[in-house]
Amino acid sequence: MKSPPFEYKRAEGAEEAAALLNELGSDARILAGGQSLLPLMNLRLASPAFLVDISRAGDLKFLHIDNGSSGASPLHVGAAATQRDVEMSAHTLRVAPILAEAIANAGQVPVRHRGTVVGSIAHADPSAEVPAAFLAQGGSVIAQSLGGRRVIPSEDFFDGVFSTVLEEVELVASVRVDEWPEGSGHGFRELSVTAESWPVAIAAALIHITDGEVDRASVVLGGVGSTPLWRPEAEAILMGSDAGAEAIEAAAEAAAAGLEPPSDTFGSGAYRKKMARVLTRRALADAAERAGAAERAGGKQ
Amino acid sequence: MNTSSHEISLTVNGRAVEATVESRLSLADFLRRELGLVGTHLGCEQGACGACTVLVDGRSVRSCIMLAVQADECELRTVESLAPGLAMHPLQDAFHKHQALQCGFCTPGMLLRCLELIEENPDITDEEAREGISSNSCRCTGYQYIVDAVVEAAEQMRQ
Amino acid sequence: MPTVREHPETLNWVGKSIRRIEDPKFLRGRGNYIDDYSVPNMLEVAIVRSTEPHARIVSIDTSAAEALPGVAAVVTGAAAAEVTDPMPDFGPSPDKHVWRCLAVDKVRYVGEGVAAVAAESRAIAEDAADLVHVEYEPLPPVVDWHDALAEGAPLIHEALGSNVPFHRSFVFGDVEDDYAEADVVVSDVLYWGRSGGQPLETVGAVADYDLGSGMMTIHVNSLTFTSFLFMLAGTLKVPSNKLDMHPHPAGGSFGAKFWEVKTAAIAGMMSKVTGRPVKFMQDRLDNIANGDHHGSDRRYEVSLAALRDGTMLSMKVKVVDNYGAYIQFGVGHHGNSLAQAVGPYRMRSIAYDVTAVLTNKCQQGAYRGFGSEVGNWVLERMVDLMATELDMDPVEIRRKNFIQPDQFPYFIPTGNCYDSGNYEGVLDKTLELADYHGWRRRQAEMRAEGRLVGIGICTCQERSVFSATEFWFWFDQPVGVTSSPESVTLDIDAMGAVTATLYSNASWGNSPETMVAQFAGEELGVDPSEVNVVYAGSNQGLPATGPGGSRFTIMVSGAVEGAANRIKAKAAKIAAHLLEANEDDLEWIDGGFAVRGSPDRRKDLGEIALQAHLFKHSLPDEIDSGLEASFVHDHPYTTLPNADRTDLGVFYPFVGHASHVAVVEVDPDTGKVEFLDYTAVHDCGTCVNPRSVGGQVIGGTVQGLGSTLFEEFVYDGDGVLKTPSFAEYLLPSALDSPALKVGHQETPSPYTPYGIKGGGEAGRMMAPSAICAAIDDAVGIRVRRLPATPERVLDMIEAAED
Structure with missing residues (x-):
């Protein structure tokens, strides 16, 4: 299991990487942590002619909280920030704890030492943890090309199995993860056959409660479609509810309704569909508890 | 087919190394084939089993899914660094005492991962050790004696 | 019958958990594995x-x-x-x-x-x-056993004319009479999925x-x-x-x-x-x-006959084994099952019908248990079913049927001999260590909270030390070999230092060097850590078989004992000369010869070795230089099958025993199984190195857990391998593995040096039975197909609700 030959290029910055992509065309792939791409190459399931390594690009190795003009302060993750660094960061725990929880479930620690958050999002595996959490919390993808940068809303980014709206000459320079207001809570649940195996299904959820009533909700499923799936039907049921058991059950049912998940050796499509409902219920229960606790804590202040 | 070579300089087990490597050469194959450090083992070459775990800049990494060229300017530790002399490292000694190995194939990667765990958490408990080593497969021991060894080694290393 | 041995009451090195001789090189990354070797x-x-x-x-x-x-x-x-x-x-x-x-x-x-x-x-x-x-x-591909047997099925090997390379019906004892006498017959269909050793x-x-x-x-x-x-x-x-x-x-090997x-x-x-x-x-x-080493892939139709009081009489087994594209070891895997076909129970007869089929899968090889682990699982599944049918406690039905300590050596209906055992002793120890009755109480409380908690127990055999006859009783004519020897050479150099040479490829995660060193220490009075163990190339080799079928430790103990006796015989001659004593007046004490009654008149082995190496001409003429000896240890207890194969003879006679208790909780919504507790008590006779035996038990149990819950080489209906890498073929991680409570009982074998029995396949031969029983107990419906993946367990829960 040795990779096919390729030519390695190291980019010192985002613009240099974009220039290389522009020059090398469709035979080039971005290498960040390489924790998804290099196994595929060792298995000879991918054979790019060029790898453009951005893992040392100085302007992509960052993790901070932006001071948003509108008062919101999104978490901003550069393409060279490793999953482990993002997972352990106080910034992440403050703005996007769901992302930290997703990363903790994604691959083993030594893999997270190299793997990047942005790389996982750009790889767009429909069963992966990080894209599901990112889509659930919401945010944007900043795509870099030779011509400059564009911003893609998270809900528009994924368009198929291992596929995104990114152009061939673009790379993801960073992602912004939106901050949710105080009184929010998250839940992240996944089921896998063993502790370290790829998930069968994932549910990522956030809700915000004001005066005992849900006024914002987000439910995303992983592993049950060709992309991480945003479930607005479930959200609609939650809105205005007390996030109690009944509402959660109805939302979980709605989240799983109409799914036609793929089958593999970890579970059939029918099993995945059942698990989507179970995991949504559990993730929402976690989210409701945390949101309720947050709201109560806020009320006391 | 395109291929290219790259000059790299790095530190391996405290020694400066300069080498010219092919783009596709994995860090594991670089260590094994170019430097003769065959203590780093290959079990799956897809990052699943952890037999190839080494420390890169102090952090555990799967060397089968990292390129040698990516190790440029890095500081590497492999199992060969643990006990350069006659005396074994306290962690190796604890593995020996508790029989935390059978065939020995996962052992080098496991040792380096355990060293990282103890350095991060000198008061490591059984449960924390078990969770920490879940990153690395061992097909022989069922893990229990490894947990025993890690907890005892941490105690020894605190003293 | 072989000679009944008198085992020494005190041992210096056998029985001690010394540090393993092989470990320092592995711990330093200097294992000299094959990929480390280049020319x-x-x-x-x-x-x-x-x-x-x-x-x-x-x-x-x-x-x-x-x-x-x-x-x-x-x-x-x-x-x-x-x-x-x-x-x-x-x-x-x-x-x-x-x-x-x-x-x-x-x-x-x-x-x-x-x-x-x-x-x-x-x-x-x-x-x-x-x-x-x-x-x-x-x-057209043929994947399923059923399709392979169908009329007009595509042929895997045209020359064979069918996809059935082997079929035979064995009857051991008066099966039909026993069924006629039975009050109750339970039957079931069981599937064992294909898993494998997959060493790293x-x-x-x-x-x-x-x-x-x-x-x-x-x-x-x-x-x-x-x-x-x-x-x-x-x-x-x-x-x-x-x-x-x-x-x-x-x-790692595990048979592979x-x-x-x-x-x-x-x-x-x-x-x-x-x-x-x-x-x-x-x-x-x-x-x-x-890799030619996938494990068993079997479908069973099986029934068990018993009296109303729970006395088990007989069993009928009809098994189809999907061997894949070739059949390199024949159906030796079923010989392994037949070595302990009735488990630890006094069953009178058994019918065993085996059909091997060829399909478009990789062929089978060896995996820890070599097919006998499947037999154990099927038997224990049926014992549990009978207990349910008779409304008996699963512990009590086992206890009632155990072969009793005074019945050994005990010949089972297939002809194999069980050398010794104390099964109730193991069971009682297990129940105590597991806090079985405490767990039953806690289980009741947890169930009252709506939790699906189950407790499973098994009592299983571990046959050890195969004789090669198991490879030929499938044929009408004797076709082959009758022993499976192991050899060793011991060499004492002029300084009295001991080198042991092994002749098989013995190191695969077991402890061959430690075992040999402990035996040499015991026999020659040297410190095992100072024994040098080396491996010969086969071209200079003596007959050897190596590890497999839990044989190596026993076989090499006899080889070391034999070689040491030869060395001591020569050393005695030299000592007698040096001490000016009669050889018959010498006794071996503490690593040397002393004159009986005059312990100060002694020569240590080192002094004798020096003389033997350097002073030939000071010694009697018939003594040549050097102090080394080899010994070929043949299988100690083999008898041949009879002509019509109604008695297979003795071919796997050193039989250990174990009892496991698994306590699991099943997630009612996902079908996922979590362990709350796990206990294993093993009796493999005298433990040479108890810590090593414990390590085999724990590791084997975790492999058994893998085969039970998720490991499988999956081929789809079109013959596509769906688990080609470690991303799909799942190994248990530390978090999937319970912390085991391990206990030992030591019932020595009367026929082996020190009373050792094999223990290398331990764990994997028991865990599937205990875990499945625990799942049954948790969800109220029987596991019939392995692996019991979360999806399959959830299907069971939903079926139980319907």
Whole structure:
């Protein structure tokens, strides 16, 4: 299991990487942590002619909280920030704890030492943890090309199995993860056959409660479609509810309704569909508890 | 087919190394084939089993899914660094005492991962050790004696 | 019957958990595994594997691969068949299902090798393998056992005329009479899925064919079965005395490196073709798809007959085993089942009907238990079913049927002998260590909270030390060998230091060097940590069989004992001369000879060795220089099958026992099984190194857990292997593995040195039974198919609700 030959290029910055992509065309792939791409190459399931390594690009190795003009302060993750660094960061725990929880479930620690958050999002595996959490919390993808940068809303980014709206000459320079207001809570649940195996299904959820009533909700499923799936039907049921058991059950049912998940050796499509409902219920229960606790804590202040 | 070579300089087990490597050469194959450090083992070459775990800049990494060229300017530790002399490292000694190995194939990667765990958490408990080593497969021991060894080694290393 | 031994009451080294002799090199990363071994001018091999489950090979175009710089040779299956004979095959009628190192004419499973490439590096070899173009004419695949048996099914091997290489019905005892007498008969259909050892290190070989001398030297981490290496010489078309195999430690085996012969055959073949040394190191894809070591893949129709009071009388077993494309070990796996067919129970008779079928899967090999673990699981499933039927406690039905300590040696209906046992002792110890009754109370409380908590218990045998007769009782005529020897040479140098030479490829995660050192320590009065253990090449070798069937520790203990006795006999002569005493007046005490009654008049082994090496002419004429001896230890207790095979003879007579208690909780919504507690008590006779035995028990239990809950080589209906890598074939991680409470009971064997029984397959032979019983108990419906994946368990829960 040795990779096919390729030519390695190291980019010192985002613009240099974009220039290389522009020059090398469709035979080039971005290498960040390489924790998804290099196994595929060792298995000879991918054979790019060029790898453009951005893992040392100085302007992509960052993790901070932006001071948003509108008062919101999104978490901003550069393409060279490793999953482990993002997972352990106080910034992440403050703005996007769901992302930290997703990363903790994604691959083993030594893999997270190299793997990047942005790389996982750009790889767009429909069963992966990080894209599901990112889509659930919401945010944007900043795509870099030779011509400059564009911003893609998270809900528009994924368009198929291992596929995104990114152009061939673009790379993801960073992602912004939106901050949710105080009184929010998250839940992240996944089921896998063993502790370290790829998930069968994932549910990522956030809700915000004001005066005992849900006024914002987000439910995303992983592993049950060709992309991480945003479930607005479930959200609609939650809105205005007390996030109690009944509402959660109805939302979980709605989240799983109409799914036609793929089958593999970890579970059939029918099993995945059942698990989507179970995991949504559990993730929402976690989210409701945390949101309720947050709201109560806020009320006391 | 395109291929290219790259000059790299790095530190391996405290020694400066300069080498010219092919783009596709994995860090594991670089260590094994170019430097003769065959203590780093290959079990799956897809990052699943952890037999190839080494420390890169102090952090555990799967060397089968990292390129040698990516190790440029890095500081590497492999199992060969643990006990350069006659005396074994306290962690190796604890593995020996508790029989935390059978065939020995996962052992080098496991040792380096355990060293990282103890350095991060000198008061490591059984449960924390078990969770920490879940990153690395061992097909022989069922893990229990490894947990025993890690907890005892941490105690020894605190003293 | 073999001689009943009197075991010494006090032992100095046997029974102590000393540190393992083999560990320092592994801990330092200096294991000298096969992939660590390279020689100058060496080529590396990659295999072109079939992408088709069943197809004719129309053509193979190797030109692009051959043109790639760095490629030395590309050899197709047809070309390989010109320089090699078929692979060694222990199965029935090997000429009707011919197995070759690379496929010729047609491929029979996804992953089968069709060509081999030798190049300057493995990476280049893989590049070239990608350039080999194979044109296939697809044939309809046969995957399921049922389809293989269907009228007009496509044939895996046309020469066989069917897909059934073997079928036989055995009847041991008066089965029909016992069924007529029974009050209750329970029956079931059970499936055991295909899992495998999957050691972290794959199989590799470095072959070097010397055109000048005709010597074929192969370094290898497989082929423990060194007595049969002449068969590999035959495949490679070299004289048997020109094949020299050098063992390297195996990075795990669990049976998978017992006799993985294809890797060495391909390396040897490629060295012959290229005239250069060649390394072939399987990668994980080769190992999973084409490693010839998948485990049992069985469907059982089984019934159990008992009296109303729970006395079990008889069992009828009808088993179909899906062997895959070839059948290298015949149905030896079922011989293993028959060695302990009635478990620890006093059953009077058993009918056993076995059908082997061939399909488009990789062939089976050996996996920890060699098929007997499946027999254990089926028996224990049926005992639990009978307990339910009779509304008996699962513990009590077992206790009621145990063979009693005063009944040994006990001959089971198939003819095999159980040497000794105290099954109630193990059971009681297990219940106590597990806090079984406490858990029953806690279970009631947890159930009251709506939790699905289950407790499962099993009581299982572990047969050990196979005799080769198990490989020939399938045939009407005796066709083969009757022993499975193990040899050792002990050499005491002039300084009194001990070197032990082993003759098999003995190191695969067991503790062969530690065992030998402890035995040498015991016999010669030396410190085991000072014994040097080395391995001979096969060309200088004595007969040896190596580990497998939990045999090595016992067999090598007898070899060490025999060699030490020869050394002591010579040493006694020298000591008598030096002490001017009569040899008959000497006794062996504390590592030397002393005159009986005058302990000060003594010579230590070291002093004697010095004399033996350097002062020949000061010694009596008949004593020649040196102090070394070899001993070939043959199987201590084998009897031959009878002519009509209603009695298979004694072939696996040292029989250990174990009881496991698993406590699990099942997630009612997902079907996922979590362990709350796990206890294992084993009796493998005298423990040589209790910590090592414990390690085998824990590791084997976790492997059993894997086979029970998720490990499986999955082929879809079209014959596509869906689990080609470790991303899909799942190994248990630390978080999937329970912390075990381990206990030992020691009921010595009367027939082996020190009373040792084998323990190497422990755990995996018990865990599936205990875990399944616990799942049953948790969800109220029976596990019938392994692995019991979360989805399958959830299906069970939903079926129970309906």
